[in-house]
Amino acid sequence: MIHLYYSDMLVENITDLVGNTPLIRLERINRNLYGKLEAVNPGGSIKDRAALQIIRDAYNSNRLNRGQPVIEMTSGNMGAGLAFVCRHFGNPFIAVMPLGNSPERLKILKAMGTEVVLTDQVDGEPGMVTGKDIEYATEIAKEIAEKRNGFYVDQFYNPSSVRAHFNTTGVEIFKDMPDIDVFISAVGSGGTFIGVSRYLKSKKTSVKCIAVEPEKAAILKTGRVTNSRHIIQGTGYCRIPPHWEPDLADDIITVTDGEVADMTKKLTKDMGLYVGYSSGANVAAARKYISGSDREEKIVVILFDTAYKYSDI
Numbered sequence: 001m002i003h004l005y006y007s008d009m010l011v012e013n014i015t016d017l018v019g020n021t022p023l024i025r026l027e028r029i030n031r032n033l034y035g036k037l038e039a040v041n042p043g044g045s046i047k048d049r050a051a052l053q054i055i056r057d058a059y060n061s062n063r064l065n066r067g068q069p070v071i072e073m074t075s076g077n078m079g080a081g082l083a084f085v086c087r088h089f090g091n092p093f094i095a096v097m098p099l100g101n102s103p104e105r106l107k108i109l110k111a112m113g114t115e116v117v118l119t120d121q122v123d124g125e126p127g128m129v130t131g132k133d134i135e136y137a138t139e140i141a142k143e144i145a146e147k148r149n150g151f152y153v154d155q156f157y158n159p160s161s162v163r164a165h166f167n168t169t170g171v172e173i174f175k176d177m178p179d180i181d182v183f184i185s186a187v188g189s190g191g192t193f194i195g196v197s198r199y200l201k202s203k204k205t206s207v208k209c210i211a212v213e214p215e216k217a218a219i220l221k222t223g224r225v226t227n228s229r230h231i232i233q234g235t236g237y238c239r240i241p242p243h244w245e246p247d248l249a250d251d252i253i254t255v256t257d258g259e260v261a262d263m264t265k266k267l268t269k270d271m272g273l274y275v276g277y278s279s280g281a282n283v284a285a286a287r288k289y290i291s292g293s294d295r296e297e298k299i300v301v302i303l304f305d306t307a308y309k310y311s312d313i
């Protein structure tokens with residue numbers, strides 16, 4: 001259960017710092033609840049894992065060569081991951097990002113030498129990037145990839161994303177907590193939920209895997225969207241992820257913006273965990289799950305990213 005961290009590690013390069021993140025007990029919420037703290041990845045989020053796997057797989061299958069541009073539509077976290085991974089492998093990186101993402105994300109990308117193309121929002125607003133906003137940015141990214149003979153990452157469709165979480169995140173969770181009963185995670189591309197759930201269920205069929213969605217954009221749970229705007233950035237895009245496997249989700253819990261904002265604040269104020277809204281969403285969903293359960297169960301949630309990337313946390 002105890003991880004040994006960087007103080008006893010000599011690492012060769014930044015990619016060695018991706019993954020092997022800690023599970024932290026969220027005692028102030030519930031003593032059986034643990035958060036996998038992905039903010040400690042070098043790019044500040046869980047997307048570093050997918051970025052590294054995608055670029056490695058692209059090199060290994062000769063779809064990407066040294067010096068060739070890499071292009072992706074990103075809400076920021078995948079961009080930060082790709083920015084340092086591309087630096088390491090020697091590929092220029094072009095990020096296409098909807099304007100509604102926080103200025104902090106733009107600053108990080110630029111600092112790492114990324115060429116950033118900002119796209120207009122279709123129906124979102126600053127701090128709320130919708131599915132339509134990312135569809136529009138995706139079209140622009142594809143055009144740029146075509147024109148510049150680049151490698152288009154395609155995080156929603158790229159199977160390396162799911163593979164990253166099957167091979168690393170899921171393995172780490174099960175190694176640290178073989179007695180896990182419940183896994184809870186919000187869904188963006190679905191890479192995290194699908195990869196981790198597949199791995200955990202392959203090891204222990206009784207593990208319950210629970211997805212989290214914004215209450216008014218619960219397309220996976222209800223098939224309906226009444227309002228596509230919400231604060232859980234990086235998730236809840238009002239579309240079914242391409243690799244979605246309905247049978248992996250034993251349940252889907254919905255959360256409101258108010259619940260998410262309160263829990264995100266609580267994690268910071270009460271526990272010093274300065275994490276983003278999707279982390280707060282997962283913990284808020286866990287609290288709902290616990291309040292409706294009469295059993296003592298070991299629960300793991302994903303704490304996706306650091307709040308340093310947000311203007312309003």
Ligand SMILES: Cc1ncc(COP(=O)(O)O)c(C=O)c1O
Pocket residue numbers: 045047075077078186187188189190191192193233234235276278279304305
């Ligand atoms: C802050 C944040 N939370 C959650 C997610 C969802 O992760 P996934 O794409 O693996 O479903 C993302 C993805 O970009 C994200 O940026």
